[in-house]
Amino acid sequence: MVTLRPPPHLPRIAAVSSSHSDPSRAAGEIKRLVLTSEGRTKLNTAPDRDFYAFPRFVTHVDAAFISALTGLYRERLAPGWAVLDLMSSWVSHLPQEVAYERVVGHGLNARELARNPRLDYFFVKDLNRDQELQFEDCSFHAVVCAVSVQYLQWPEKVFAEVFRVLKPGGVFIVSFSNRLFYEKAISAWRDGSDYSRVQLVVQYFQSVDGFTQPEIVKNVPPKADASLLSGMMRLIGLYRTDPFYAVIAYRNFKPVYEEAE
Secondary structure: OEEOOOOOOOOOOOOOOOOOOOOOOOOOOEOOOOOOOHHHOOOOOOOHHHHOOOOOOOOOOOHHHHHHHHHHHHHHOOOOOEEEEEOOOOOOOOOOOOOOOEEEEEEOOHHHHHOOOOOOEEEEOOOOOOOOOOOOOOOEEEEEEEOOHHHOOOHHHHHHHHHHHEEEEEEEEEEEOOOOOOOOOOHHHHOOOHHHHHHHHHHHHHOEOOEOOOEEEEEOOOOOOOOHHHHHHHHOOOOOOOOEEEEEEEEOOOOHHHHOO
């Protein structure tokens, strides 16, 4: 796994300096909209609740991706933390040996969420209809979102809500590969490359005042050759095919310009 910035084991977040923040804007406010109206569109315009009405008890990504994600959670999420698993399913990929204060799940299918053994409780909500999270400010040490960010039509508002419910110094981990439900992914994601998708998530973080500079973690498999052996290995699941990407940022502690007031 390649980390483009050296990761701290636990977050050490410096205060935001006034040279990088607008004193007239409060932390957590949306600075700009990243997506155009066209970029938010989907081929399938039916409500997402209808599309996810039936449970899908599959993982959508391969074992190597899941292992990389669990390892990242093991590194970044401390025992005893309160965790929000956003856009979750019947599995959260959290390390089994780590005990958290609580894990709250969100998703679109209650049957999937009810089967998730890591969730203390869950709620069903369509974030493309209503972005508000029904939690008090500073409720969670960490928010995670696995292989789902490509479906958000108002990511700027969702990321602002995540900022609000995170504790100061709390972490938001967004992970994804190159798989998707093509008809339900937004146009900006659907028509992009792996590189542009990573940069899109970076911009989502940067659209909200108060997140630290996003960190990119990736584990991209080497390009497969066309040999018969390679093809057979892919067929039986022994060849890694899913690239792993994660974009990570922390909610900064109270900005300098607010402390000076």
